Amino acid sequence: MRLPPSYSIVLSLWVTILVLAQAQREGSGQKVVLSPPSSPSPSSSPADGHSLPLKGGKGEEGEGEGGRGGKGNGPLDAGFAAFAREKLDRWRVPGVAVAVVEGDDVWAEGYGIATFPSTPVTPSTLFYAGSTTKAFTAAVVSLLIASGNFSTSSSSSSSSSQGKTPLNWQTPLSHLLPSDFALQDGNGWAAAHLTLEDALSHRTGLARHDKALARRYPHHDDNGTETHPGTVRDVTRSLRHLPVATEPRVGWRYCNLMFMVVSHAVQTLTGGRWLGETMRELVWGPLGMGGTFLSVEDALEGGWEVARGYYWDYLGEVGKGGEGGKGFVPVPFSSLYLASGAGGVVTSVLDYAKWIQCLIRGDNANNDKNGCPVLPPEAHRELKAARMVLPPSSRRGYDAPLSYALGWNVGTYKGNRVFMHSGGMEAHGAEVYFFPELGFGVVVLANTAVTSNVVGWELAWKLINERIGVREGEGFDWAGLGKERVDAQLKLADTAIESLYPDRADPPLPRALPLERYVGVYSHPAYQNVTIELVDGDKEEETAQRPTDKGERVKEKGELKAIRDNMEWQMTFEFRHVSGEFWAVVIDMLNTPNMLSGQLARAEFVVGVGGTVEGLKMEFLEDGSEGVIVFERIA
Template sequence: MKPSFGLGTLLLDLLLGTALASQKVMSGGRRDPLDADFEKLAVKTLEQWHVPGLAIAVVDGDDTWAAGYGNASIGSTPVTPSTLFYSGSTTKAFTAAVLSLLVESDAHPGVTWRTPISQLIRDDFVLQPEYAWAQEHLTIEDALTHRTGFPRHDKSLPARSGPDAHVTAVRDITRSLRDLPMVLEPRTRWKYCNLMFMVLSHAIQTLTRRWLGDVMREWIWEPLGMRSTYFSLDAALEAPEDLARGYYWEYKDQEGGYKEVPWLKLQEASGAGAVVSNVLDYAKWIRCLVNEAAPLSKEGHKAIRTPRMVPSAEGKGLDGPSSYALGWHTNTYKGHRMYTHSGGMEAYGADVFFFPDLKYGIVAMGNTAITSNFAGRLLTWKLINDRLAIPESERYDWSSQFEKALNSSLEQFDKAIDKLYPGRANPALPRGLELKEYTGTYSHPAYHDLTIDLGDDPGRLRAVRVDFVWSMTFDFVHVSGEYWVIHIDMKNSPNALNRQSAKAEFKIGPNGKCDQVLIEFLEDGSEGVIPFTRVTKTT
């Protein structure tokens, strides 16, 4: 349903550059938590964190409230509760739910949470020879709980197209594992890995002989009445609901300003992050979770909520360190068990929270990367604390924590050399070759081609990777000798918040030519050293 708006309200919204609480859906008899005071706070929060628009829904027992704030498309379309957003890694909970139903299915009696993945897709799940034990023993449960020992390796994902891309993408990603390093012993530490949820997507599609999007719709979304939830960009664009445009705020420009980001294709994301939905549908999902309702069984709900790993010893603002279940972080807050997961795409952010004993949950979705999550969580924690009547003096200062994280991102490039090479030679050793001698195309079987050219800045090299899920720029900054730092930024949203840094070392052979570049990507810690071998001459 696309709601209509009075001309006067819409004109006011356009003049102000933002749509206030543009539509509200509510039920039941409790006090509306999304009242006028909350609306003012929401609008102020969006302005503070440079988020064009955000939708939020609250589930409390039998009651549901939902509202939209700001703009789905700047200058034209306000956010409503029915506005669609990319929901990122909140997809992972649906993948776990599908597997709970598959585990209990009579059609697959041999499949359990502890079934080795190699038994399901033996020809495709092949690891490097030194990981023989992991190849034979890593299970569905291991992949769902990020304890396989594999890091992210997100930069190894090439973009795919074509009518069968939703099948071939996850199959090819699974096959790429035979060329990717692990960084931990399995089951020893928590290490976030999107690729393993893509592996599980391939396993589900292999077992069911159906696209995962169709399986999710038939097994979960249709039974819950989630008719505004989609698993591809094309389906979301054809939907009757509006799909919010994504934006980033230009932090590098003193005057700031929003820049639009192209919509991202989703076939590669699959069970790791391909869902597009709205807060009204997610409210139905939350109600299923807090009530332990169908289509999941009681045992299925128990399985996905059982903690398996401890991601960190820290538990800021909570009762203690968080644990990870199947697609959910879990902790307690003021004695109440809580489950949560965030989602982030190149220009979108989502967060889901639910408290089973309170029959209470919240979902927030916005249309910027990183700052949507900051704004959504600040509003979510306001609602949670109000619901529990927590005194102001006992409420954790999430805003300061998010400010610190934002400033750290903005300063990352300035501090990268000192952080990554604290013991470097001083003065720096000169590089061994003329700058142009380092240029050319280098390749790795899983990370594919990396073409390095002369950059715009003196003394720098640059690679632009556009044929990948995440279009990125790699700027090489000389450190000492053959050692370099790579400044990595999103090509379509270079707002400094998605920045990353990596280490690089060029290898010069006996012939005096550069034969190889070793790169250590460092998203969420080391992703192993990736050797790119030269395949073309200097450009």
């Protein structure tokens, strides 16, 4: 299989023109680069085969035979193909695509099923890439900074040129978004001083709060009765209602919302231009990444093959010896407009191979030599500079605990510097690694949640260890970590009460009111409405809520539920009574209900002096406590 030679020539000419244009550009205005040539159409993409050995920069096939396990497949040989299929079966993943970069060479292969019943994964199959998007957001910011065409002033400065400061990594978000960026009361210093660098390195102190992402938001200029589809501006304005977990810059707290804030800042700086267009003009176009999008709708409308997401019905197998479940269940394509620069990319391993080749070639770039001038030397340096140390648990098989740069984890493995990032969506997973000094990188994309990442670990680290010379059995046990996580998730609901409330009353205290009195609508300005209903819609007999003489629970499953289908991440909340007004909440994804992405939360109903439920307190616990969210009962 061969990429059209004309496309490689056009791309090379375009990169040359781009570099010259950037060098001659005047330091005024907000135009950053010229518009790139049209992206290659799906019909010219290498979608008609399963493997694609390439010689980088030449548009030519590698030596040897193509096809699955052919001699031209380099590290993706017949033995690796068998290993990949074994892992797909072991972890219940329909399909996976893999690309390996070695200097100028790229090998790519697809294994398994992209869409049932029979559409195979190919190197050009598109997948959701999740949080690996963050590196592109940081790269776009680096290009805006390097252009010298953007400046800011503090909210107290005049609008004249006096007091203007060139855009840089230390630019406060409040200077870029003075009307929109604010934090909860009591966090005034952080709101005034948090910077682009802080947001892009997860050191703002804000917890995840992913469950606060809504599909619709009230208009800013009315009483909240009218709504509109959510935007990154809405997300930014919602932060003022969310508790902050820690002081800024004292700990690493992963926060997708802050990347959405940066997305809003970029769009504001570029005159309201959609971030996806800016990414294409500044990065994807110059690199020839014609099959990469910030909108799955754009990919589908363009005729690209996007792998369908699936989940395996583990829960249907419970108590049936592994039999009786529904197997793979398809998941609807998710619109990721709101995910934006935090996790909205849809791409192929072929395109991502071009991206990591750029990052490898530009490493340690200086003004005399830059192997990938799409990013200037200072961008290559800044994007990879460590900003925050991760917890000790991040060490795993690395030489030391990892750090976080700007959209990348960074560490060393067997003395070799490595950059990596995972991505996880509702029914897709991504793993990306590159070793600059080795000129080596691996990309793995697959189509389930959680287990795709486990497959990615196993496949990527087999390739990495073989390249470095680590013998089998001497590396970290990624399969063991995967089994530990999957097993824990499948037991999460059963152990919810014990893990959340180990010091609960025994026997438990009865709740204050009949079950149906807790039914209602509870509202929070950021998390919006939680509508609580009876499980199965039936009233429950009083005896079902009382402990027996032996202190045993009559009923162990949830008694109340809430379906959060109005949020960006659609979830179900199942409330299980613990003692008094305290409840355990088991959270699962609405479209992938197998608990692999499940979470737990604590809840407490607030009963007023008049004997009615007036509110609900919830403590979500993704990556640690996210603070207490107080919902007011409104119906």
